[in-house]
Amino acid sequence: MPPLKNQRHEVYAQIVFEVQGTNTPGYECAIRAGYAAKWARSIASRLSTNVNIRARIDELNAVAAAGRIADKQERMEHLTQIVRAKIEDYLDNGETPTLKGGVYPHAVRKFIHRTYITKKGDTVIEKTIELKDSIEAVDKLNRMDNTYSDPLPINQTNNFQFNIIVRSDQARDIVSKIMSGERLADNAAH
Numbered sequence: 001m002p003p004l005k006n007q008r009h010e011v012y013a014q015i016v017f018e019v020q021g022t023n024t025p026g027y028e029c030a031i032r033a034g035y036a037a038k039w040a041r042s043i044a045s046r047l048s049t050n051v052n053i054r055a056r057i058d059e060l061n062a063v064a065a066a067g068r069i070a071d072k073q074e075r076m077e078h079l080t081q082i083v084r085a086k087i088e089d090y091l092d093n094g095e096t097p098t099l100k101g102g103v104y105p106h107a108v109r110k111f112i113h114r115t116y117i118t119k120k121g122d123t124v125i126e127k128t129i130e131l132k133d134s135i136e137a138v139d140k141l142n143r144m145d146n147t148y149s150d151p152l153p154i155n156q157t158n159n160f161q162f163n164i165i166v167r168s169d170q171a172r173d174i175v176s177k178i179m180s181g182e183r184l185a186d187n188a189a190h
Contacts, residue, residue, distance in 0.1 A: 004056055008034050012047050013056040020061075076144060081106040082137035090129050107131050 004010040012033035019029060026044030035043045047053055070078070085107030110130040117123055142148055166172045 004052060009047065009050070009053055010056070013053050013060065016048075016053075017057050017060040017064075072144065076141060078106045079137040079141050079144075082132045083134045083141070085131055085134070087129070087131060090131075107134075 004013060012029055012035075015029040015032050016026070026048050027040035030040040030044040030047065031037050081104040085104040089103045090108070108129065109132045110128070112126075112128040114126045115123065116126070164175055166175055
């Protein structure tokens with residue numbers, strides 16, 4: 001959507017977009033957009049319901065969010081890196097963990113590189129790498145693709161049969177009352 005044809009409407013939309021989340025009243029936005037202070041409250045009320053102005057503010061929000069929010073494809077690529085990563089991808093010469101450039105960077109949970117000197121004066125370099133859980137990533141990918149079947153509806157009736165063994169006449173009476181839906185007095189259940 002191009003800028004609004006009415007310049008003051010466009011300025012108002014830009015100001016409302018800029019002050020979102022700051023509790024700035026609409027009438028202040030109207031004044032900053034060039035409307036008279038005397039009529040600012042009624043004008044702001046009218047402009048806040050204007051379909052074109054609302055659409056322009058929504059468009060400005062969408063443009064601002066486009067670079068900050070990962071779309072579905074990007075999230076799936078991120079999770080796929082976690083699934084495909086293997087510890088071997090991060091071993092230098094088959095032994096020492098290393099962060100190789102470009103090899104599934106999203107899969108690394110933790111990389112620790114420590115250098116210390118022993119009591120004998122030897123320098124020891126210790127590297128530890130921990131990858132993110134690939135099973136969890138598969139689960140998230142499956143949920144994104146709706147791979148899992150829908151759970152049973154809550155109100156669905158399951159036809160289970162229970163065999164209840166009772167050892168006394170009193171217990172038999174209580175079970176019969178429960179099965180018939182009768183409410184029991186507190187002392188009868190003991």
